[in-house]
Amino acid sequence: DGGITQSPKYLFRKEGQNVTLSCEQNLNHDAMYWYRQDPGQGLRLIYYSQIVNDFQKGDIAEGYSVSREKKESFPLTVTSAQKNPTAFYLCASSTGQGGQPQHFGDGTRLSIL
Amino acid sequence: EDKVVQSPLSLVVHEGDTVTLNCSYEVTNFRSLLWYKQEKKAPTFLFMLTSSGIEKKSGRLSSILDKKELFSILNITATQTGDSAVYLCAVEPGATNKLIFGTGTLLAVQP
Numbered sequence: 652d653g654g655i656t657q658s659p660k661y662l663f664r665k666e667g668q669n670v671t672l673s674c675e676q677n678l679n680h681d682a683m684y685w686y687r688q689d690p691g692q693g694l695r696l697i698y699y700s701q702i703v704n705d706f707q708k709g710d711i712a713e714g715y716s717v718s719r720e721k722k723e724s725f726p727l728t729v730t731s732a733q734k735n736p737t738a739f740y741l742c743a744s745s746t747g748q749g750g751q752p753q754h755f756g757d758g759t760r761l762s763i764l
Numbered sequence: 765e766d767k768v769v770q771s772p773l774s775l776v777v778h779e780g781d782t783v784t785l786n787c788s789y790e791v792t793n794f795r796s797l798l799w800y801k802q803e804k805k806a807p808t809f810l811f812m813l814t815s816s817g818i819e820k821k822s823g824r825l826s827s828i829l830d831k832k833e834l835f836s837i838l839n840i841t842a843t844q845t846g847d848s849a850v851y852l853c854a855v856e857p858g859a860t861n862k863l864i865f866g867t868g869t870l871l872a873v874q875p
Contacts, residue, residue, distance in 0.1 A: 655806075682861055684862075686865075691773075691867060692867060693768075693852065693865040693866055693867040693868055694807075694852070694854075694863075694865040695865075696862060696863075699861075699862060701861060709862070741806070741807070745861065747861055749795065749796075749859060749861075750796065750812070750814065752798055752809045752812055753798075753809075753863060754809065755800075755806040755807050755808075756806055757805040757806045758805050758806065
């Protein structure tokens, strides 16, 4: 079955540590997105990519980095510069064409030790 | 600044009730409005409304879009405990392929 796989489901970060969240899709979608979800704040866009080897900052990109070397994969690195990383992180993908919805993975919950 | 506002923030009803969730928006060059249901993990897609499709229905769920007044409603009739979830509204401004989300409405359906 086609879908979006995020791993791990839970992740703990120590002070000063970088961690990487994985997102893989087999839907043959061109566009991929990373969102952060905090209680009472809805989903906020971190980074997005509309095509391989290209990506753009979203509304809250500071302290995060991404790469898009393959169409299927869009990993997110939470760097030590992100001072408040505790949140639920959601990856999504879409065809990138008008009139098509984004589809989401099951998310990764990141906490600070 | 583009924004999406949902109301109420939370709602508690009993099985069999009908509920109406609201979503208002201010965005540049509106393209589409989407509703998602989020239970524990992944938001699941419910409806997309555009200028060419301002009313959608699927079973007990229906949604309409008022482009003049800049809002949408999501109706759920004969609610069931399985309808308990956070309902998210999102709007796509222009031809950006990006979505702006509201904060969501938490619906709790009691037996």
